[in-house]
Amino acid sequence: MDRREFIKVSGVTAAAATVPSIFLSGCSTQPNPGEGEVTATPTVCDICFWKCAGHVYVEDSVPWKIIGNDEDLHSNGRLCTRGTGGLGAYQDKDRLKMPLVRTVGPNGQQIFREASWDEALDIIAKRMQKIADEHGADRVALLNHGAGASHFKNLLRGYGSATFSAPSYAQCRGPREVAFQLTYGEGVGSPDRTDMEHSRCIVLIGSHIGENLHNGQVQTLTRALENGVSLITVDPRFSVAASKSQHWLPIRPGTDVALLLAWMNVLISEGLYDKAYVEQYAMGFEQLAAHVRQFPPEWAYLQTGLEPELIRETAREMAKNAPATLVHPGRHTTWYGDDTQRERAIAILNTLLGSWGRPGGFYIQEKVKLPNYPLPDYPKPKSTFKVAHGDDYPFATQPVSNAVIDASIGDDAHYKGWLVYGTNLPMTIPGVRPKLRQAADSLDLIVVIDTMPAEVTGYADVILPECTYLERYDELRNAAEREPSLALRMPAFKPRHDSKPGWWIAKQLGERLGLQKYFPWNDYSEVLDWQLKQVGSSLDEMQQIGVKNFPRKTPKYFQAGEARRFNTPSGKIELYSQRLADRGFDPLPVYKRPPERPDNYYHLNYGRMPAHTFSRTTNNPLLFQLAPENTLWINSLVARQWKLKTGDSVRMQNQDGIVSKSIRVRVTERIGPDSVFMAHGFGHSAKQLRLTNGLGADDSALMTNVLIDPIMGATGMRGNFVTFVKNSEQEHA
Amino acid sequence: MIEEILITARHNPKIDPILGIWTWEISVYLFLGGLTAGIIFFVALMNLLEKNDTYNFSANRLALWAPIVLSIGMTTLFLDLEHKLYVFRFYTTLEPTSPMSWGAWVLIIIYPISILQILSTFRVGYPVLSGWLEKIPFASKLVDLSERYIKVISWIAIPSAIALGIYTGVLLSAFNARPFWNTGLLGPLFLISGMSTAAAFTVLFARSHEERRLFTRYDLGLIGIEIILVVLLLINLATGTEQQLKALEFLTTGGGYAVAFWGAFFFMGLIVPLFVEFIDLVQENRTLAILGPLLVLLGGYMLRHITVNLGQETSWQNYGTEYSVEALERVNKIYKHGLN
Amino acid sequence: MTIRYAMVIDTRTCIGCGDCVVACKTENKTPVGLNRDWVVEATRGKWPNVRTEFRSERCNHCSNATCVTLCPTGASHYWRDTNIVLVEANKCTGCKACIAACPYDARLIMHPDGYIDKCTFCHHRVERGDDPACVSSCPTQCMHFGILDDAGSKVSQLLKTRNYKALMTETGNEPNVYYLT
Numbered sequence A: 001m002d003r004r005e006f007i008k009v010s011g012v013t014a015a016a017a018t019v020p021s022i023f024l025s026g027c028s029t030q031p032n033p034g035e036g037e038v039t040a041t042p043t044v045c046d047i048c049f050w051k052c053a054g055h056v057y058v059e060d061s062v063p064w065k066i067i068g069n070d071e072d073l074h075s076n077g078r079l080c081t082r083g084t085g086g087l088g089a090y091q092d093k094d095r096l097k098m099p100l101v102r103t104v105g106p107n108g109q110q111i112f113r114e115a116s117w118d119e120a121l122d123i124i125a126k127r128m129q130k131i132a133d134e135h136g137a138d139r140v141a142l143l144n145h146g147a148g149a150s151h152f153k154n155l156l157r158g159y160g161s162a163t164f165s166a167p168s169y170a171q172c173r174g175p176r177e178v179a180f181q182l183t184y185g186e187g188v189g190s191p192d193r194t195d196m197e198h199s200r201c202i203v204l205i206g207s208h209i210g211e212n213l214h215n216g217q218v219q220t221l222t223r224a225l226e227n228g229v230s231l232i233t234v235d236p237r238f239s240v241a242a243s244k245s246q247h248w249l250p251i252r253p254g255t256d257v258a259l260l261l262a263w264m265n266v267l268i269s270e271g272l273y274d275k276a277y278v279e280q281y282a283m284g285f286e287q288l289a290a291h292v293r294q295f296p297p298e299w300a301y302l303q304t305g306l307e308p309e310l311i312r313e314t315a316r317e318m319a320k321n322a323p324a325t326l327v328h329p330g331r332h333t334t335w336y337g338d339d340t341q342r343e344r345a346i347a348i349l350n351t352l353l354g355s356w357g358r359p360g361g362f363y364i365q366e367k368v369k370l371p372n373y374p375l376p377d378y379p380k381p382k383s384t385f386k387v388a389h390g391d392d393y394p395f396a397t398q399p400v401s402n403a404v405i406d407a408s409i410g411d412d413a414h415y416k417g418w419l420v421y422g423t424n425l426p427m428t429i430p431g432v433r434p435k436l437r438q439a440a441d442s443l444d445l446i447v448v449i450d451t452m453p454a455e456v457t458g459y460a461d462v463i464l465p466e467c468t469y470l471e472r473y474d475e476l477r478n479a480a481e482r483e484p485s486l487a488l489r490m491p492a493f494k495p496r497h498d499s500k501p502g503w504w505i506a507k508q509l510g511e512r513l514g515l516q517k518y519f520p521w522n523d524y525s526e527v528l529d530w531q532l533k534q535v536g537s538s539l540d541e542m543q544q545i546g547v548k549n550f551p552r553k554t555p556k557y558f559q560a561g562e563a564r565r566f567n568t569p570s571g572k573i574e575l576y577s578q579r580l581a582d583r584g585f586d587p588l589p590v591y592k593r594p595p596e597r598p599d600n601y602y603h604l605n606y607g608r609m610p611a612h613t614f615s616r617t618t619n620n621p622l623l624f625q626l627a628p629e630n631t632l633w634i635n636s637l638v639a640r641q642w643k644l645k646t647g648d649s650v651r652m653q654n655q656d657g658i659v660s661k662s663i664r665v666r667v668t669e670r671i672g673p674d675s676v677f678m679a680h681g682f683g684h685s686a687k688q689l690r691l692t693n694g695l696g697a698d699d700s701a702l703m704t705n706v707l708i709d710p711i712m713g714a715t716g717m718r719g720n721f722v723t724f725v726k727n728s729e730q731e732h733a
Numbered sequence B: 001m002i003e004e005i006l007i008t009a010r011h012n013p014k015i016d017p018i019l020g021i022w023t024w025e026i027s028v029y030l031f032l033g034g035l036t037a038g039i040i041f042f043v044a045l046m047n048l049l050e051k052n053d054t055y056n057f058s059a060n061r062l063a064l065w066a067p068i069v070l071s072i073g074m075t076t077l078f079l080d081l082e083h084k085l086y087v088f089r090f091y092t093t094l095e096p097t098s099p100m101s102w103g104a105w106v107l108i109i110i111y112p113i114s115i116l117q118i119l120s121t122f123r124v125g126y127p128v129l130s131g132w133l134e135k136i137p138f139a140s141k142l143v144d145l146s147e148r149y150i151k152v153i154s155w156i157a158i159p160s161a162i163a164l165g166i167y168t169g170v171l172l173s174a175f176n177a178r179p180f181w182n183t184g185l186l187g188p189l190f191l192i193s194g195m196s197t198a199a200a201f202t203v204l205f206a207r208s209h210e211e212r213r214l215f216t217r218y219d220l221g222l223i224g225i226e227i228i229l230v231v232l233l234l235i236n237l238a239t240g241t242e243q244q245l246k247a248l249e250f251l252t253t254g255g256g257y258a259v260a261f262w263g264a265f266f267f268m269g270l271i272v273p274l275f276v277e278f279i280d281l282v283q284e285n286r287t288l289a290i291l292g293p294l295l296v297l298l299g300g301y302m303l304r305h306i307t308v309n310l311g312q313e314t315s316w317q318n319y320g321t322e323y324s325v326e327a328l329e330r331v332n333k334i335y336k337h338g339l340n
Numbered sequence C: 001m002t003i004r005y006a007m008v009i010d011t012r013t014c015i016g017c018g019d020c021v022v023a024c025k026t027e028n029k030t031p032v033g034l035n036r037d038w039v040v041e042a043t044r045g046k047w048p049n050v051r052t053e054f055r056s057e058r059c060n061h062c063s064n065a066t067c068v069t070l071c072p073t074g075a076s077h078y079w080r081d082t083n084i085v086l087v088e089a090n091k092c093t094g095c096k097a098c099i100a101a102c103p104y105d106a107r108l109i110m111h112p113d114g115y116i117d118k119c120t121f122c123h124h125r126v127e128r129g130d131d132p133a134c135v136s137s138c139p140t141q142c143m144h145f146g147i148l149d150d151a152g153s154k155v156s157q158l159l160k161t162r163n164y165k166a167l168m169t170e171t172g173n174e175p176n177v178y179y180l181t
């Protein structure tokens, strides 16, 4: 039958039909979304730390959606999967609802009981006061991750401490920042200052952009792909980025330094490097040239398993497109314990290509000169975080979280109290679990400020429920970026349950500790308004627009031939690092063989999955629906050997006999036969996380071989191997 | 070259890993619909042949069963609807391209025909009941009338019954999205199977020895045709699309259906009754006379059951699911009433 | 139908992130546990010679929609004079024929209120001149939406200049979601 006629027929009969209205009540055709009363409130996403700006939409008083702010450089109006699912953080039924205080239950067991804010805050203030009196205020550390921690930094600065440690350092970007500081006198920063949309060649070493969903990176990489960029991905796994690459180099895990040295060898021996750039800006080239001469591609082949010709070809490809060639520095860089050196090699390679400060390489960031709200001077703390490091990690520029934890164990430990804000320590720091238990025994006070009953809350004396980012003000986002810009996070909803914003909690504690002068305002919005007025805006305006971009005042790239002084001792880009040499480290990157893989064991590879951020979103009811568990990727050869198939449940056992939670197998050709891969963040044990608990396995539990970077203390996580323990039927039941 | 396809984020427990929208309600309905068609057919046939005296059950008493059986089927069909209040929507339109829409109207037509069949045979078939019936005003007039036009009624009933019988198969075969259903043989197969079950039903309940023998003979013939149709169906699948080949494999060798198909349907529902009824015809064994028809009825149901289920398992797309459905179910429990 | 809307998705830039899925969930308030779109990962080959394609899939708004043909009540219908296939809740009996009828398994199955729900191509946004929610949230901007019969539209241009495929055209359903390869 003719289609047009068909429509007519059904149309006519439908129109002719009269329907008793009683049948229609209760379920008439649904109204279309957005037909009700809609409001939009600016926010800055807090589902990860890329800090995209957007608007929270509410329809008829019901949360509706979050959409990126078109003016925002971090998102270009498009949030990532997790940011779009951000409402789930607010809607999560398992959120912490009121303060909880550790106490002894009727049968002698320790339990948490609900407490009023007054009581909980009084307990904390009293104990903090006692620590300050007995040991000194510098003995309280803040372990934190996220923008909201700024309120507690203000509190602790006023109190007299300066140990603020984030896992985004020693478990993440630390080696990269230190390596780039050593080389260029400044770090890469966040958002990473990669100029990918202008790159003609991009080299990803590990960086699994695409699964790593840092929004701006994903977007600029895609623009580059559309422009026909030559993408070279070095990854032992067929990552999403690898699937988009011209050249995928399935490197033997842990041998990247060998590849980097060989690439430098080719660039120098074939005279392909940017001679003018190196001559003008860099020092130590001769030493470098002499050093890398020993490492031709033929040598690297034996280490990396990559054909010498492929190494040469890719090196030439990089040179051909230089300086618009970006060798991406990666972000989560704590791999094998030689991470600062690997990152140094990347920094040096970029110098040879002349990409630092050049279009398509690394741009120069600029942020808004935003004055701080006037506060009295903070007292000088009695000690710095360096106490925690002792003689170790000379190049650490921030407190190393694992060192802070070590310095909290035992009666004579330096630290006596912790505030833990927005970091799930047991799942975040490899091998930390036994230490956390010991630290919990030693410390006089552990306060956990969180939104969820995450595993870390189990160590707390007092748990304080913060409201989510959708229910609060935080400091303005003033990130160094392509263009200076400010973005506002403000409450879209009233805090649910008895949760409170971080600024309120910090201020309450401040007042109880006699530090009210550091909180000379009633509501944090006053601080924001004051700051905004200093730069020609106001809270009112920002509540309307959410994001304000400012014109750049300085150039985004080096000007042609421009003289430049780098913030290094020599004032040059330091290919050869005298500073490293002085402290007994290799002044030029040296290849170190990774740990050998025992028979029938596999490299434990891990990374991100697009739907989740670490362990913080796995209970988010929206994102849960995208990916409720992680799966264990294994190659079909491994599957055959172990008689496993997709969907089977297995446990892993690592080289130290630690057995993982049960995880479902995914047989895929995207991983080689020497490794297994899983996304980080699953395998929660906290029962109160009702959606996620017990689903999937936790990579960090298997990371008992922690490869500490001697230069700056980062915890290398990739030296672990696993074998399989098949679940028997009973175990599974 | 292998192709793995993994779905992320669909999470539709009624689709993944296989379509599971229709269960026993539909199988029962299709079975009873076919049985009804057969009943109406045989009632009409017996009346056209004027066998009211020789074959009392089929000619005079059987008609009463049609609306009863059909109503049970309609009830299970109704149970399957998810938007039950809106069932009337079947009758606010006729969608010419939708067998289901046609079917809905056929069902509506079947009822009056069936009632007329009952009325026209009621006095003979159920003298006591008809005594009561005729106390109702106009009732005896109606019965008179129906009796007078019994031939006309029968002539209308036969094509209606065939339409109903075929429709139960066409309903499924119209879904070209489900390779196993998408064959022209389902209509005839379901029709013949429906008639076979009605014959078996008659054998079970008829008192007269003669009548039982006649219907056993009918049934043997129908079973024979059915076996041929089944073989044709298998050949049809074997020469069909890739998806149909897969369905064939699922039905006959691999998959979870081989036992049900060969064992419960083909062997127990066709071959064994063929023998049993044949022996019964020759030896007149009372036990076998019950066993045979019972197996036919069972086989008739198994045919619908297998067809409905296997059809849903065959699909153009065969995506694997990366995540376990049980894991996903958690969110339905905890957020039963929505996220907000 | 006089207006044919099409979605064109570039598999070269799609990263399989699933943002299109959450964006749809929130925009369209889909019931808990049910999604109108999903992402498929197709990997061919043997390590290390592999190719992977990501595809965001949904209803194809077929020009010859078997779900419409087989719906017994007319609840499944074409919106106005377009190929956008919608379900009218108060005509739907929940008989599920359309689910069985869709070769793409693209129907959301039962809305908890008993009727069928599915991708609407966000006709409520299209009406206002906006892109569907999934298209406008996709971080890689690999999704495009527009009128197929308009030679100047982005979707027509892309189909003119790039290689593409649609899914299982053998079904005869004439799908209108295209994948650039």
Ligand SMILES: Nc1nc2c(c(=O)[nH]1)N[C@H]1C(S)=C(S)[C@@H](COP(=O)(O)OP(=O)(O)OC[C@H]3O[C@@H](n4cnc5c(=O)[nH]c(N)nc54)[C@H](O)[C@@H]3O)O[C@H]1N2
Pocket (backbone or CB within 6 Å): A048, A172, A173, A205, A206, A207, A208, A209, A211, A212, A213, A214, A234, A235, A236, A237, A239, A251, A252, A253, A254, A255, A256, A330, A331, A332, A333, A605, A606, A607, A608, A609, A610, A611, A612, A613, A614, A718
């Ligand atoms: N969706 C999502 N995105 C995120 C996050 C999240 O939680 N979720 N977190 C964000 C944060 S904080 C960070 S730091 C980044 C991290 O993201 P990246 O900086 O991209 O992290 P990597 O460790 O470089 O990436 C892991 C990749 O390294 C590969 N790999 C493993 N071993 C080796 C090796 O020996 N050599 C090489 N060359 N590759 C190897 C793995 O196969 C995997 O593909 O992601 C950010 N983006």
Ligand SMILES: Nc1nc2c(c(=O)[nH]1)N[C@H]1C(S)=C(S)[C@@H](COP(=O)(O)OP(=O)(O)OC[C@H]3O[C@@H](n4cnc5c(=O)[nH]c(N)nc54)[C@H](O)[C@@H]3O)O[C@H]1N2
Pocket (backbone or CB within 6 Å): A046, A145, A146, A148, A167, A168, A171, A172, A173, A331, A332, A421, A422, A423, A424, A425, A427, A428, A429, A430, A449, A450, A451, A452, A454, A455, A456, A466, A467, A468, A469, A606, A607, A613, A614, A615, A616, A617, A680, A699, A700, A701, A703, A717
């Ligand atoms: N095994 C393993 N370990 C890793 C990594 C890995 O890939 N594998 N990745 C490393 C990297 S790159 C990083 S950056 C770190 C990240 O490490 P973390 O930042 O510790 O990451 P999460 O595990 O997500 O913990 C976040 C915690 O913050 C809480 N939270 C969320 N929102 C809020 C809020 O608004 N307020 C407050 N007060 N709390 C909130 C969450 O409930 C959760 O308990 O992990 C590192 N550790």
Ligand code: SF4
Pocket (backbone or CB within 6 Å): A045, A046, A047, A048, A049, A050, A051, A052, A075, A079, A080, A081, A082, A083, A084, A213, A214, A215, A216
């Ligand atoms: S990258 Fe995604 S999760 Fe991170 S801030 Fe941006 S939108 Fe949020």
Ligand code: SF4
Pocket (backbone or CB within 6 Å): C009, C013, C014, C015, C016, C017, C018, C019, C020, C021, C039, C054, C056, C137, C138, C139, C140, C141, C142, C143
């Ligand atoms: S949002 Fe875009 S990139 Fe992500 S899966 Fe969907 S179509 Fe692909």
Ligand code: SF4
Pocket (backbone or CB within 6 Å): C058, C059, C060, C061, C062, C065, C066, C067, C068, C085, C101, C102, C103, C104, C105, C106, C107, C118, C173
């Ligand atoms: S894809 Fe399926 S639901 Fe969508 S129009 Fe085509 S047949 Fe109908």
Ligand code: SF4
Pocket (backbone or CB within 6 Å): C070, C071, C072, C073, C074, C075, C076, C087, C091, C092, C093, C094, C095, C096, C097, C098, C099, C116
């Ligand atoms: S379930 Fe509703 S929309 Fe689907 S075929 Fe039945 S009546 Fe039509």
Ligand code: SF4
Pocket (backbone or CB within 6 Å): C023, C024, C025, C027, C028, C036, C037, C058, C118, C119, C120, C121, C122, C132, C133, C134, C135
């Ligand atoms: S077009 Fe609209 S309804 Fe369809 S998948 Fe995209 S967002 Fe969902």
Ligand SMILES: [Mo]
Pocket (backbone or CB within 6 Å): A168, A171, A172, A173, A331, A332
């Ligand atoms: Mo990180």
